[in-house]
Amino acid sequence: MQIIIEKMLESHLLEIKDILISDFDNFWSYSILQSELKNENSTLIIAKIENEIVGFAGIWRAIDDIHITNIVTKISKRHIGIGSKLLEELINISKDEHATSLTLEVNENNKNAIKLYEKYNFKKIGIRKNYYGQNENAIIMTLFFLT
DSSP: OOOEEEEOOHHHHHHHGGGIIIIIOSSOOHHHHHHHHHOTTEEEEEEEETTEEEEEEEEEEETTEEEEEEEEEOGGGTTSSHHHHHHHHHHHHHHHTTOSEEEEEEETTOHHHHHHHHHTTOEEEEEETTTTSTTOOEEEEEEEOOO
16 A cells, blocks of 8 residues: 655645545635645645545645644544655655744644654644643644754
């Protein structure tokens, strides 16, 4: 099984439009992703297995810090390395753009995601209280690049 990573295009978004909420995540709607595709400070990538889109991820650029906006894997395809491949590509993009850091927020209850980020040397640098609603905090994690 080969996971292919590509830049997201409008045609990719149209492909997954009808299954975004049911098969991926309930936060990243079609209209939000469509806006991100048009934002010059944003980059979205997709993961494909045998021409099926099985994940996507995005970043925002803010001077020399790049912020991960999302890493989402199709529910039926989780735990097979798609998130790792997407994260590796975001790290490579950040290095290519000479970023000094790569930052994200992760739900403090999402132990699998936290383990993934720690595996790639992200450090916990803070907490955003009630970031995901009442009593759901976000852990701020950053990967610092040597300059």
